[in-house]
Amino acid sequence: MQITIIGTGNMARGIATRALAGGNAVTLLGTSADKAQALAGELSGDVRAGAIGDPISGDVVVLAVWYQVLDDVLGRYAGQLDGKVVVDITNPVDPQTYQPLDLAAGSVAQEIAQKVPRAKVAKAFNTTFAGTLVEGQVGGQPLDVFVASDDEDAKGVVRRLAEDSGMRLVDAGPLAIARQLEGAGYLHMAIQGDLGTSYGSALKVVS
């Protein structure tokens, strides 16, 4: 698959690492092309770099940016996301207080689906920490990647992205369950101090 990742932070690095490990082609788009080029230079495989605003090649876009800048990104790509799989990875928190935000749409993913109704929106990777994505596993156990979407194509893309690089996909159901996924993502962040796991843990369903 040809995957465009918008963002050059730790989550972009983690998802790009797994996507490349799975044999996909990755294009990183940063607030500057230099930032994207710097991250691309640290990665191995079919990776390219550009700036946010560049045309999107391929049919899969991962929005690896903070909730607070999504509006700006979606505005810059108005119309260009139609028909594409758009993966939302955010956990919406107040950047000052770190408290969870209560969204009228129910979740960020549903908010995005309202703003780009012709995109195939999926929620995923919001419960997997950046550092653990670089390895794809924690303590010898593969990461669980939870996906929520109303679109089977979108789910299929996330499944390939997860499974081709050694992770497990967990189909959480329709896009509406993104609300609970965002709750679980927040919970996973909130317990890091008590557990002392420094964002190195994985939220998993074991059986």
Place this chain on the structure above:
Amino acid sequence: MQITIIGTGNMARGIATRALAGGNAVTLLGTSADKAQALAGELSGDVRAGAIGDPISGDVVVLAVWYQVLDDVLGRYAGQLDGKVVVDITNPVDPQTYQPLDLAAGSVAQEIAQKVPRAKVAKAFNTTFAGTLVEGQVGGQPLDVFVASDDEDAKGVVRRLAEDSGMRLVDAGPLAIARQLEGAGYLHMAIQGDLGTSYGSALKVVS
């Protein structure tokens, strides 16, 4: 500890089994004393039975009933829960559609805290399935028991209940995070069909 469990269903059985395994005394209160006696007869240890409405002995009460009957139970024990640790285990769903309920208080646990403000309310055991509680572990890994409370006594009680019977306590934070815990509990239920785990899985944080 002396623990009163209100309810005689599968969750009452699971929590009673662990409480008894941890060396606690358990009193089961059912809609009839017969039902409670029947469950007590299946369990080993210091277990007694009675009917809902009987006075509560001890300082710990686990509400192992559906969300929809909590009001009735709390009404019958009006005033008698003051100062006691009250453990809410519910995941609020519409009994017809099985869709999650959106509560003005944020979560069932916060709703209970509003109704019995002098009780020490904790949210716990809403992500652990009944059958897995009977064993206390899944696939050789101890269950994670997430607790949310604004009261340290209540957290301490849940910690002892969990750890004394071989489970791991995860302190999720203040009672307000019960909202995200209930989201995680719903998510864990919702994925059972896709995973094929028949409510035999455990939601864990691995590291």
